[in-house]
Amino acid sequence: MRSLPLLPFVSGLCRLCRPVRRASLPGWPGLASLAPVLVVMVMLAMPGAVNAAPKADLWPDWQVYDPQSTIMVDHAEWQGVLDRFVDQPEAGVTTFDYQRALSERANGIYAVAHYIDQMVDISVSRLNRAEQMAYWINLYNALTVKVVLDHYPVASIRDIDISPGLFASGPWGKKLVRIEGRTLSLDDIEHRILRPIWQDARIHYAVNCASIGCPALARDAYDAKRIESQLDQAARGFINHARAIHSDGDGGFVISSLYDWYRDDFGAGDAQFVAHLLTFAGPELTAQLDHIGGFDVSDDEYDWALNAPQS
Incomplete structure (x- = not known):
């Protein structure tokens, strides 16, 4: 249920660099100073890694x-x-x-x-x-x-x-x-x-x-x-909440990053994805989806804050 976040990715590289930096020879740049370069190099070598999600790989x-x-x-x-x-x-x-x-x-x-x-x-x-x-x-x-x-x-x-x-x-x-x-x-x-x-x-x-x-x-x-009814209930509960999908106020939609990470699981194209949403959408979301010329996603969001009661 998650993508590979950039901050821990960079932090991991920096942790790797620290011991080498202390052992650097005089006049040599510490490896930690090259961390941004290393990040770029690794990201180029692994396209899509930052937003990657695990594939469905049957055991x-x-x-x-x-x-x-x-x-x-x-x-x-x-x-x-x-x-x-x-x-x-x-x-x-x-x-x-x-x-x-x-x-x-x-x-x-x-x-x-x-x-x-x-x-x-x-x-x-x-x-x-x-x-x-x-x-x-x-x-x-x-x-x-x-x-x-x-x-x-x-x-x-x-x-x-x-x-x-x-x-x-x-x-x-x-x-x-x-x-x-x-x-x-x-x-x-x-x-x-x-x-x-x-x-x-x-x-x-x-x-x-x-x-x-x-x-x-x-x-x-x-x-x-x-x-079966429990799974339907879970789908309806999420899809009809704004954190799943909401209007951006300019004719497009902001969707949960969940739909970006696991795009193929919800349909191969926009039509299939919208059909999935409509299967569980209530009247308000259905009206929004039915009155658009095309399905335009302007952004995706995900709140990683802990699901504990708010003070």
């Missing part, structure tokens, strides 16, 4: 499922956490009270950790497809909350730089859990399992990145029996 092992399975995964503990700490200040927006979840440890951070431990012990390959989808979405969201709680207070999830790699930012690449003998990161769950197996754009509205600009963290745990 075939996770395709295994049992269509006849009647096993039902119990997400009650996660639901208890959501009931206690998630609030909805306005339509399409939710917040998570990380501070209170840390102070009420038994019902907060300990409950999240215990739920994750329960999920890790489940044989996912024995589930049917609907149970698997609900399982992965709920686990992703619980892991995201746990990561933030483990590092709180932070202003943004991007400040949690635990991913491996010199230019990595945020927690998404960090291996967090071991399931059926394989270690997985948040990126693995979203881009190696959820997106490629289901190929459903609504997944982007279900997985939460603990940020204001992100689609809302659902107040109800995803449930295999009603997951």
Whole structure:
């Protein structure tokens, strides 16, 4: 759910340069002074890196499922956490009270950790497809909350730089859990399992990145029996909020960067993208989309501030 931000990218280069600068010979420019040049060189060598998002890259092992399975995964503990700490200040927006979840440890951070431990012990390959989808979405969201709680207070999830790699930012690449003998990161769950197996754009509205600009963290745990209606609800909630799309006042639209990062998931062209929006748009947005001569995007935005209650 994120692009590679430029600031940590530059910062990574500068951190690399500091030891060399101290060891520089008299008369030689410190390597740190060449950081801007190095940034340009690396960016030219990796076109699109700054705004890149992970591709949907299927790990075939996770395709295994049992269509006849009647096993039902119990997400009650996660639901208890959501009931206690998630609030909805306005339509399409939710917040998570990380501070209170840390102070009420038994019902907060300990409950999240215990739920994750329960999920890790489940044989996912024995589930049917609907149970698997609900399982992965709920686990992703619980892991995201746990990561933030483990590092709180932070202003943004991007400040949690635990991913491996010199230019990595945020927690998404960090291996967090071991399931059926394989270690997985948040990126693995979203881009190696959820997106490629289901190929459903609504997944982007279900997985939460603990940020204001992100689609809302659902107040109800995803449930295999009603997951289709839950995914529709998540899509409607986000699409009809201004952070997803709004008029720029000059005949164009400002869209969420989510649609830029994962453009192909929402349709190959403008017509398909608008059709996706209209599927879930309410009367106000529908009227705006129906009364334009062409779909003109003037800018994209994303607020990475933590989705905690505002003081």
